[in-house]
Amino acid sequence: IMMLKLDFLPLSWLLGTWESDEPGEGTFPTIKPFRYTEKLHFSHVGQPVINFTFNAFHAESNKPLHRECGFIRIEPGTNKVAFIIAQNSGLVEIEEGELTGNQLKLQSQSLGRISFAKEPHVQQIGRVLQLRPDGKLEQTVSMATDNQPLTQHLYITYSRSS
Ligand code: HEM
Structure with a gap:
């Protein structure tokens, strides 16, 4: 029997596929407001x-517009x-933060970009992902630019x- 060490269990509510139910709202002081749809997929292969x-x-x-992909890790035994x-x-980033209940609050720790x-x-990027009491997932993203x-x-x- 393979032993799985699933350190991400506190985040297992993310696993699966999520689709925007109503279009999301994009805003920023320097751009024209826009609406978008988005599909999220969270999975694991037995790694933590x-x-x-x-x-x-x-x-x-x-x-198709914006796309992101990556990995989520939890420091074992912590939030x-x-x-x-x-x-x-062309942007890569590390975001770190804490899980409190069903709310994940993250801040960029380092950013890199293509030349x-x-x-x-x-x-700078700030992100909040939370599982709401009605079962919906909510994401807000803030950013600072030059x-x-x-x-x-x-x-x-x-x-x-x-
Ligand atoms: C504009 C960053 C996610 C759609 C921008 C701008 C930046 C940016 C720096 C230019 C702002 C300016 O001109 O002052 C990011 C970052 C994201 C993100 C860091 C994720 C963490 C998304 C997503 C969408 C999106 C998910 C969905 C479609 C747009 C659009 C514009 C824009 C339509 C305005 C037109 C353009 O500049 O292409 N974003 N964005 N962005 N973003 Fe995002």
């Missing part, structure tokens, strides 16, 4: 790690969580689809 993909689409045209993320825009990343560059302080960029809710 969650694998994830987030795929976002334009709400009206369904055109300290780390996200290791790659984004299709020809579009400006303005992101300087010319804007930490401000909300995304708000979206998802329903479990499998």
Whole structure:
């Protein structure tokens, strides 16, 4: 019998596939507000790690837009969580934070980007993922750029689809 050491168990409520039920809202002081849909997938392969993909689409045209994928680790025996993320825009990031109940609050710890990343560059990211009492998953993302302080960029809710 294979012994599984599933350190991510406190986050097992994330596992599976989630789809936005209503379009998410994208905002930032420097851009035109937009709406998007998004599909999230969280899985594991028996390692103490969650694998994830987030795929976002334009709400009206369904055109693929933003994509992220990565890994989630929990420091064993603690509520300290780390996200290791790659984004299709050329950004990579480590976010760390804490799990409190069903709420995960994360702050970027380090950011890296390709040499020809579009400006303005992101300087900081804050993210809250929470499982609401009604069973929906909610995500808000804030960011600071070269010319804007930490401000909300995304708000979206998802329903479990499998
Ligand atoms: C704009 C970063 C997720 C859609 C931007 C800008 C930045 C950015 C830096 C430019 C802001 C400016 O010009 O001042 C990020 C980061 C994300 C993220 C760090 C994740 C952590 C998303 C997602 C979508 C999205 C999930 C969903 C479709 C857009 C759109 C714009 C934008 C439509 C405006 C047009 C454009 O600049 O392409 N984002 N974004 N972003 N973002 Fe995001």
